[in-house]
Amino acid sequence: MSAVLQNLVNQPYKHGFVTEIESDVAPKGLSENTIRMISAKKNEPEWLLEFRLKAYQQWLTMEEPQWPNVKYPKIDFQAISYYSAPKPRKKLGSMDEVDPELLRTFEKLGVPMHERAALAGVAVDVIFDSVSVATTYKQKLAEVGIIFGSISEAVHTHPDLVKQYLGTVVPVGDNFYATLNSAVFTDGSFCFIPKGVKCPMDLSTYFRINTEASGQFERTLIIAEEGASVSYLEGCTAPRFDTNQLHAAVVELVALDNADIKYSTVQNWYAGDENGVGGIFNFVTKRGLAKGVNSRISWTQVETGSAITWKYPSCVLQGDNSVGEFYSVAVTNHHQQADTGTKMIHIGKNTRSTIVSKGISAGHSNNSYRGLVRIAPTAAGARNYSQCDSMLVGDQCSASTFPYIQVRNNSAIVEHEASTSKIGEDQLFYFAQRGIGGEEAVSMIINGFCKDVFQQLPMEFAVEATKLLGLKLEGSVG
Amino acid sequence: MIYPDSKSLLEVRGLRATVNGIEILKGIDLTVRSGEVHAIMGTNGSGKSTFAKVLAGHTAYEVTGGTVLFEGKNLFELAPEERARAGVFLAFQYPIEIPGVANNQFLRLTYNTVQTQRGKDELDPLEFDDFVREKMKMLEMSPDFLDRSVNAGFSGGEKKRNEILQMALLEPRLAILDETDSGLDIDALRIVANGVNQLATRDNATILVTHYQRLLNYIVPDYVHVMESGRIIKTGGKQLALELESHGYDWVSSEQRAAAGA
Ligand SMILES: Nc1ncnc2c1ncn2[C@@H]1O[C@H](COP(=O)(O)OP(=O)(O)OP(=O)(O)O)[C@@H](O)[C@H]1O
Numbered sequence: 001m002s003a004v005l006q007n008l009v010n011q012p013y014k015h016g017f018v019t020e021i022e023s024d025v026a027p028k029g030l031s032e033n034t035i036r037m038i039s040a041k042k043n044e045p046e047w048l049l050e051f052r053l054k055a056y057q058q059w060l061t062m063e064e065p066q067w068p069n070v071k072y073p074k075i076d077f078q079a080i081s082y083y084s085a086p087k088p089r090k091k092l093g094s095m096d097e098v099d100p101e102l103l104r105t106f107e108k109l110g111v112p113m114h115e116r117a118a119l120a121g122v123a124v125d126v127i128f129d130s131v132s133v134a135t136t137y138k139q140k141l142a143e144v145g146i147i148f149g150s151i152s153e154a155v156h157t158h159p160d161l162v163k164q165y166l167g168t169v170v171p172v173g174d175n176f177y178a179t180l181n182s183a184v185f186t187d188g189s190f191c192f193i194p195k196g197v198k199c200p201m202d203l204s205t206y207f208r209i210n211t212e213a214s215g216q217f218e219r220t221l222i223i224a225e226e227g228a229s230v231s232y233l234e235g236c237t238a239p240r241f242d243t244n245q246l247h248a249a250v251v252e253l254v255a256l257d258n259a260d261i262k263y264s265t266v267q268n269w270y271a272g273d274e275n276g277v278g279g280i281f282n283f284v285t286k287r288g289l290a291k292g293v294n295s296r297i298s299w300t301q302v303e304t305g306s307a308i309t310w311k312y313p314s315c316v317l318q319g320d321n322s323v324g325e326f327y328s329v330a331v332t333n334h335h336q337q338a339d340t341g342t343k344m345i346h347i348g349k350n351t352r353s354t355i356v357s358k359g360i361s362a363g364h365s366n367n368s369y370r371g372l373v374r375i376a377p378t379a380a381g382a383r384n385y386s387q388c389d390s391m392l393v394g395d396q397c398s399a400s401t402f403p404y405i406q407v408r409n410n411s412a413i414v415e416h417e418a419s420t421s422k423i424g425e426d427q428l429f430y431f432a433q434r435g436i437g438g439e440e441a442v443s444m445i446i447n448g449f450c451k452d453v454f455q456q457l458p459m460e461f462a463v464e465a466t467k468l469l470g471l472k473l474e475g476s477v478g
Numbered sequence: 479m480i481y482p483d484s485k486s487l488l489e490v491r492g493l494r495a496t497v498n499g500i501e502i503l504k505g506i507d508l509t510v511r512s513g514e515v516h517a518i519m520g521t522n523g524s525g526k527s528t529f530a531k532v533l534a535g536h537t538a539y540e541v542t543g544g545t546v547l548f549e550g551k552n553l554f555e556l557a558p559e560e561r562a563r564a565g566v567f568l569a570f571q572y573p574i575e576i577p578g579v580a581n582n583q584f585l586r587l588t589y590n591t592v593q594t595q596r597g598k599d600e601l602d603p604l605e606f607d608d609f610v611r612e613k614m615k616m617l618e619m620s621p622d623f624l625d626r627s628v629n630a631g632f633s634g635g636e637k638k639r640n641e642i643l644q645m646a647l648l649e650p651r652l653a654i655l656d657e658t659d660s661g662l663d664i665d666a667l668r669i670v671a672n673g674v675n676q677l678a679t680r681d682n683a684t685i686l687v688t689h690y691q692r693l694l695n696y697i698v699p700d701y702v703h704v705m706e707s708g709r710i711i712k713t714g715g716k717q718l719a720l721e722l723e724s725h726g727y728d729w730v731s732s733e734q735r736a737a738a739g740a
């Protein structure tokens with residue numbers, strides 16, 4: 001993993017500050033004109049404008065889903081600004097402009113003072129220079145034929161590829177939020193690994209919402225051609241605002257014959273405060289199409305942020321012998337709500353899927369696993385193994401599991417295991433009696449609980465995830 | 479062993495404690511000096527484990543009266559983990575299972591925490607591995623237990639041995655062994671008792687909670703206390719345990735009643 005990325009994933013938790021930066025922010029509201037404006041600003045070809053408008057027309061006829069196990073006030077889609085782009089940045093003037101909460105966070109992480117002073121500058125750079133991070137890689141990657149950069153750019157440089165794949169995994173009218181995204185998406189990553197190429201380094205994108213009342217609608221498209229493979233990392237943070245912000249992303253993955261895509265996320269959007277005020281509404285559609293024979297799509301996610309998470313990274317296992325994997329840790333604290341899981345759709349013969357989900361609830365939070373395993377009549381010899389474990393920290397939180405299993409082929413084998421455990425007073429007392437304090441005890445128990453998922457993460461990400469969890473649950477034992 | 483000039487390690491005076499508002503400990507007095515071995519016996523439910531947990535600082539129990547000095551300092555001013563680091567060790571009657579946490583990691587963390595407290599160097603994983611294997615040999619424990627989760631799926635006797643292993647690692651000033659002998663087979667009892675005896679020095683002390691005279695053949699107590707309804711109602715030498723075995727607890731209680739009536 002590159003040094004840049006290492007710095008990036010080693011950033012401390014909660015970048016709750018707003019960056020003083022001049023932005024080009026569109027007026028609030030959504031109409032056909034808004035979409036034409038976005039498209040024009042990006043100087044898009046006609047076919048993409050049509051794609052957007054078609055989505056918008058469809059979206060107008062759709063209803064927000066009510067089935068997730070989450071509660072939130074009705075979103076006013078006219079109160080959101082759908083376009084916000086930073087103008088060239090200014091440096092933070094002094095340390096005093098940095099949120100004291102953020103400074104305290106650094107202290108907890110043991111980041112030395114001088115590094116901390118540097119970090120306020122670096123963090124801003126990292127966040128707003130995501131494009132330049134991509135550019136650094138670009139030349140090197142281009143030598144082996146890999147295209148990696150922003151999707152807005154790819155629309156111009158590789159229009160045929162974008163046109164060929166965009167919306168093929170998550171169709172325009174797929175669901176309420178995905179359709180909204182198709183109408184208004186502003187940017188995101190595009191990544192194309194040509195036939196036979198094993199991507200020589202992990203690719204990454206780091207997302208950040210900075211402007212209050214703006215929505216974030218990014219769109220990511222990753223294509224691995226025959227025999228290609230790639231490991232992709234996604235990280236995200238947002239400043240703390242008292243209002244909720246909407247994040248409705250779409251990620252599409254396509255794996256052709258013998259291709260392999262591994263997609264890892266550490267999601268750390270602002271979660272709202274202890275009382276549940278503010279935070280990101282994270283309504284995301286992620287889906288991978290294992291299109292070719294022997295292809296493999298693997299999702300690993302560590303979800304620690306957001307006021308509400310509604311997210312089901314899924315695999316459509318179309319190619320014979322294709323493999324789908326989903327490894328997830330979802331942590332909720334305070335008043336956070338998470339309804340997350342996966343869908344494994346088995347279509348090809350001898351397709352295999354593995355689901356390992358670890359939900360941790362603390363405070364007053366609510367954490368639900370929702371997963372669908374569907375074995376189509378064509379999926380002879382398909383196999384699925386699911387394991388869903390929940391852990392409760394304290395008495396005020398809750399956890400639920402909603403497994404949906406639909407088997408339409410007799411030769412399929414589907415296994416499901418679930419457990420619920422609790423970090424109890426007696427366990428913590430046992431640690432204390434051996435000299436180990438509450439916070440350290442919880443982090444040890446949680447890391448043990450999440451081991452199966454963490455070992456799927458690239459190393460630096462795993463370190464980051466472990467740290468994050470410790471901070472996240474700090475103060476939740478009492 | 480009783481040494482004439484040894485220092486007082488633990489001084490309990492009029493200790494009272496409740497759980498969920500129910501008073502369990504009703505005025506306990508006990509003095510333990512360094513070098514000594516004390517046995518506490520008594521009927522089921524008389525409050526022996528509660529006493530042990532209150533000394534260790536279990537949060538479910540509320541201390542409602544009395545004082546406890548540990549090495550001359552107020553024990554109740556220390557958080558449970560601080561008591562442990564100061565050298566109070568409790569081998570649990572029912573050691574809890576901690577699935578997912580590897581025993582070797584747990585043992586190393588607790589060992590290093592206490593070492594740091596004592597101003598000594600921590601051991602890295604490799605050094606610790608050698609060190610812990612040595613201790614396990616003494617207790618005739620298989621090294622396989624290192625790779626398993628803490629106590630998870632251990633048999634009753636294996637859990638007890640794992641407790642004594644921790645005691646051997648931490649070398650406490652005051653070890654409270656709550657029915658460590660229950661559930662041990664005869665060989666294990668001998669091995670564990672040997673371990674405890676080897677760890678005993680002039681500077682530390684042991685409190686054994688037990689129902690059986692048998693253990694006291696291996697670990698010879700300097701004092702035997704009888705507990706009933708949250709109080710120590712009789713204290714004697716090691717022969718008291720033998721008398722209890724032949725006469726039963728009723729004998730002590732009626733003796734007490736007679737004394738009270740007189
Ligand atoms: N959490 C609790 N709620 C209610 N009662 C409790 C609680 N914990 C302990 N007790 C009661 O306190 C009394 C003393 O219990 P304790 O475990 O200390 O007894 P013990 O002397 O160790 O008994 P044994 O020899 O069976 O181990 C018992 O009557 C028990 O039921």
Ligand SMILES: [Mg+2]
Binds near residue numbers: 526527528571656657
């Ligand atoms: Mg007991």
